[in-house]
Amino acid sequence: xxxxxxxxxxxxxxxxxxxxxxxxxxxxxxxxxxxxxxxxxxxxxxxxxxxxxxxxxxxxxxxxxxxxxxxxxxxxxxxxxxxxxxxxxxxxxxxxxxxxxxxxxxxxxxxxxxxxxxxxxxxxxxxxxxxxxxxxxxxxxxxxxxxxxxxxxxxxxxxxxxxxxxxxxxxxxxxxxxxxxxxxxxxxxxxxxxxxxxxxxxxxxxxxxxxxxxxxxxxxxxxxxxxxxxxxxxxxxxxxxxxxxxxx
Amino acid sequence: xxxxxxxxxxxxxxxxxxxxxxxxxxxxxxxxxxxxxxxxxxxxxxxxxxxxxxxxxxxxxxxxxxxxxxxxxxxxxxxxxxxxxxxxxxxxxxxxxxxxxxxxxxxxxxxxxxxxxxxxxxxxxxxxxxxxxxxxxxxxxxxxxxxxxxxxxxxxxxxxxxxxxxxxxxxxxxxxxxxxxxxxxxxxxxxxxxxxxxxxxxxxxxxxxxxxxxxxxxxxxxxxxxxxxxxxxxxxxxxxxxxxxxxxxxxxxxxxxxxxxxxxxxxxxxxxxxxxxxxxxxxxxxxxxxxxxxxxxxxxxxxxx
Ligand SMILES: Nc1ncnc2c1ncn2[C@@H]1O[C@H](COP(=O)(O)OP(=O)(O)OP(=O)(O)O)[C@@H](O)[C@H]1O
Ligand SMILES: [Mg+2]
Numbered sequence: 001x002x003x004x005x006x007x008x009x010x011x012x013x014x015x016x017x018x019x020x021x022x023x024x025x026x027x028x029x030x031x032x033x034x035x036x037x038x039x040x041x042x043x044x045x046x047x048x049x050x051x052x053x054x055x056x057x058x059x060x061x062x063x064x065x066x067x068x069x070x071x072x073x074x075x076x077x078x079x080x081x082x083x084x085x086x087x088x089x090x091x092x093x094x095x096x097x098x099x100x101x102x103x104x105x106x107x108x109x110x111x112x113x114x115x116x117x118x119x120x121x122x123x124x125x126x127x128x129x130x131x132x133x134x135x136x137x138x139x140x141x142x143x144x145x146x147x148x149x150x151x152x153x154x155x156x157x158x159x160x161x162x163x164x165x166x167x168x169x170x171x172x173x174x175x176x177x178x179x180x181x182x183x184x185x186x187x188x189x190x191x192x193x194x195x196x197x198x199x200x201x202x203x204x205x206x207x208x209x210x211x212x213x214x215x216x217x218x219x220x221x222x223x224x225x226x227x228x229x230x231x232x233x234x235x236x237x238x239x240x241x242x243x244x245x246x247x248x
Numbered sequence: 249x250x251x252x253x254x255x256x257x258x259x260x261x262x263x264x265x266x267x268x269x270x271x272x273x274x275x276x277x278x279x280x281x282x283x284x285x286x287x288x289x290x291x292x293x294x295x296x297x298x299x300x301x302x303x304x305x306x307x308x309x310x311x312x313x314x315x316x317x318x319x320x321x322x323x324x325x326x327x328x329x330x331x332x333x334x335x336x337x338x339x340x341x342x343x344x345x346x347x348x349x350x351x352x353x354x355x356x357x358x359x360x361x362x363x364x365x366x367x368x369x370x371x372x373x374x375x376x377x378x379x380x381x382x383x384x385x386x387x388x389x390x391x392x393x394x395x396x397x398x399x400x401x402x403x404x405x406x407x408x409x410x411x412x413x414x415x416x417x418x419x420x421x422x423x424x425x426x427x428x429x430x431x432x433x434x435x436x437x438x439x440x441x442x443x444x445x446x447x448x449x450x451x452x453x454x455x456x457x458x459x460x461x462x463x464x465x466x467x468x469x470x471x472x473x474x475x476x477x478x479x480x481x482x483x484x485x486x487x488x489x490x491x492x493x494x495x496x497x498x499x500x501x502x503x504x505x506x507x508x509x510x511x512x513x514x515x516x517x518x519x520x521x522x523x524x525x526x527x528x529x530x531x532x533x534x535x536x537x538x539x540x541x542x543x544x545x546x547x548x549x550x551x552x553x
Contacts, residue, residue, distance in 0.1 A: 052535055073534070074531060074534040075534045075537060075538065075539050075540070078534065078537040079537050083535060084535050086532065089532070090526065090528040090529045090532040092547065092550065093492065093550075094547065094550035094551035094552070094553060095550040099546070099550055100532075100536070103536050103537075103546065147536070151537075
């Protein structure tokens with residue numbers, strides 16, 4: 001359903017150029033769950049943004065349902081069925097939680113409540129709240145995810161959905177993402193979490209802007225398992241990130 | 249009596265379908281054309297000058313509509329209203345002015361409101377400005393409000409002007425006595441070459457008086473806005489002024505909040521911010537299928553809601 005063909009993405013800083021994605025080619029099939037993992041700065045969010053149309057690749061093509069959508073903007077891609085839950089959700093002055101859910105659902109069913117409650121947010125407490133700095137990091141993250149669930153696109157990309165979410169809600173999150181994945185949807189999750197990696201049909205490891213491993217979970221997981229587990233320890237003990245200097 | 253156009257204007261400024269409930273006075277093109285008093289709320293035309301007196305008896309609860317509509321060009325309507333909200337009354341007062349200027353001359357309404365909210369009474373005041381018209385004639389509104397909030401009384405003013413008015417100078421002066429509470433919510437959108445200016449002066453005269461002045465505005469095109477809210481505390485008052493603006497295109501916005509304390513126990517805060525719509529907000533809404541323009545409108549209308 002989605003094909004990335006030799007995607008190159010460069011960012012220009014003042015005096016130098018950074019290649020965030022180096023000829024990435026990937027194929028995503030309908031009905032499968034993909035988990036993209038990899039160190040900070042490896043290009044995971046950049047890749048998601050290229051799929052959503054937020055970044056235009058310098059070269060390469062994005063093919064969706066057999067159609068070349070490389071030249072299409074964000075709105076058109078959304079209308080074709082691509083959706084993205086941001087790693088760092090935007091905050092709005094003036095929009096309420098109900099407003100954004102309504103926008104997400106304006107072409108679909110009308111029941112804004114259950115997406116929130118499924119993620120552990122009581123709708124009565126949250127629907128009227130402004131989507132601004134008064135929400136905590138975990139709250140806004142869960143609302144972002146609820147918005148993507150409400151939009152219900154055929155291709156869903158969750159960018160580190162677990163970030164900032166407490167342990168109890170995390171279990172629920174996994175369940176909700178899993179349950180809402182249907183045979184006609186494709187789910188891409190960017191994550192570092194073992195439990196989320198366990199949901200994958202396919203795991204993609206990005207390193208330094210390139211795909212260094214891609215395959216069925218059964219094959220990829222044993223290879224990266226140690227680094228993820230080790231990372232978890234590092235994460236806890238000194239707040240550092242994993243993959244970096246990870247003793248094997 | 250009321251034409252379809254009049255009805256439309258009334259809908260725009262007061263959400264009215266048909267006759268207003270409760271007491272009302274409808275003023276059109278410089279004349280009072282319909283009026284109704286009800287028990288406890290009396291509306292009397294002033295003698296010797298244009299305008300009305302609204303007398304609310306103590307303890308009365310109710311709604312009063314006093315819309316003004318201008319549908320002719322070359323009109324300069326000046327009106328003086330005196331409103332007396334008796335002790336412990338609880339009143340919703342819906343004012344507002346709609347201008348439909350069909351011609352090339354100016355259509356102008358200068359309303360002077362003098363409002364007394366007596367001890368323990370509560371006033372909610374809504375004022376919405378609306379302008380339209382085919383002609384090149386300017387639509388000008390200069391409301392002037394002098395408000396007294398007596399001991400233990402409360403007043404909440406909601407002042408709204410979204411597009412349509414070319415020139416506005418709003419002048420609001422409030423005195424809040426001991427234990428009185430004031431809230432002013434101002435929302436403004438200007439576009440084209442419109443200009444708007446709002447001066448708010450709040451005098452927290454008594455102890456334990458409080459005031460919140462919150463203005464949110466959007467300036468588009470080459471429009472210009474100027475805000476000058478000032479809070480003065482003479483006693484142990486508490487006040488908060490907030491001006492928050494979205495600036496677009498080639499617009500100009502000046503915000504000059506002022507706080508002034510004459511008592512060491514006063515607590516006054518002001519905040520002012522001007523900025524454009526953040527790109528990430530637009531992008532987020534576009535990922536939900538809105539066009540860039542729709543996203544912008546959704547953000548603006550939410551901001552001004
Ligand atoms: N808008 C931008 N301008 C310049 N450089 C950028 C921009 N966005 C990302 N980059 C750079 O591109 C590289 C890839 O960033 P990206 O956000 O895709 O990483 P990531 O894998 O999602 O990392 P993380 O795990 O921290 O979320 C990084 O070096 C980053 O600094
Ligand atoms: Mg990222």
